[in-house]
Amino acid sequence: MTELLFRDDAYRREAEVEAIEAAPGRIVLDSTVFYAQGGGQPGDRGELVRADGSTIAVVNTVYDADRKTIAHIPAEGAAQLPAPGERVTARLDWELRYKRMRAHTALHLLSVVLPYPVTGGSVGDGEGRLDFDSGEVGFDKADIQRRLEALVATDAAVTTRWITDEELAANPGLVKTMKVKPPTGSGRVRLVEIAGLDLQPCGGTHVARVGEIDRVAVTGIEKKGKLNRRVRIMLG
Numbered sequence: 001m002t003e004l005l006f007r008d009d010a011y012r013r014e015a016e017v018e019a020i021e022a023a024p025g026r027i028v029l030d031s032t033v034f035y036a037q038g039g040g041q042p043g044d045r046g047e048l049v050r051a052d053g054s055t056i057a058v059v060n061t062v063y064d065a066d067r068k069t070i071a072h073i074p075a076e077g078a079a080q081l082p083a084p085g086e087r088v089t090a091r092l093d094w095e096l097r098y099k100r101m102r103a104h105t106a107l108h109l110l111s112v113v114l115p116y117p118v119t120g121g122s123v124g125d126g127e128g129r130l131d132f133d134s135g136e137v138g139f140d141k142a143d144i145q146r147r148l149e150a151l152v153a154t155d156a157a158v159t160t161r162w163i164t165d166e167e168l169a170a171n172p173g174l175v176k177t178m179k180v181k182p183p184t185g186s187g188r189v190r191l192v193e194i195a196g197l198d199l200q201p202c203g204g205t206h207v208a209r210v211g212e213i214d215r216v217a218v219t220g221i222e223k224k225g226k227l228n229r230r231v232r233i234m235l236g
């Protein structure tokens with residue numbers, strides 16, 4: 001089971017950690033700052049720096065089937081893998097991660113602008129999309145853009161807290177995503193709150209204040225089936 005350092009501090013760019021197991025295509029550390037692919041957000045990239053200064057590029061980060069252990073995927077042909085017990089510095093591709101944090105938090109705001117059930121979504125590198133079950137309601141791109149910008153301008157604080165599975169079950173209105181149910185079963189669920197604007201379960205990485213999203217544009221609205229609308233955004 002990997003300790004998830006990104007859960008408590010999304011701004012942590014690197015950490016001194018211990019290699020637990022390493023094989024071609026897979027490196028497990030005792031703890032990590034690398035976000036593992038999930039909830040529509042891609043896995044982090046970066047590098048592992050060994051004591052002699054040599055580096056191993058990490059091209060993706062994923063969960064094992066147990067959803068508790070994180071595997072760092074080294075670049076193909078990585079020369080040397082760390083030995084079990086070896087101390088390494090896990091360092092994020094921070095520029096990429098920060099873009100994802102901004103885009104991800106912008107999608108939370110988009111779900112405030114468009115208060116319809118979310119049926120899907122994903123975070124890309126500086127862009128993202130959400131699918132809404134909006135029924136027959138049509139979307140106006142310029143209007144969505146204007147309201148999104150107004151929410152960014154509030155510079156509201158983004159915080160996280162944990163509630164029990166039972167508390168979540170008692171408040172089903174917290175869940176905006178219809179198909180992507182929050183992970184329960186571990187006894188607790190992580191809530192992300194944007195002060196005065198939004199509260200929903202989410203395991204992703206977010207900026208600390210929505211002002212950090214800075215410039216964001218609504219780049220497209222597509223009809224997906226009879227009732228679904230896909231809205232795309234891009235950071236400026």
Ligand SMILES: [Zn+2]
Nearest residue numbers: 104192202204
């Ligand atoms: Zn989130």
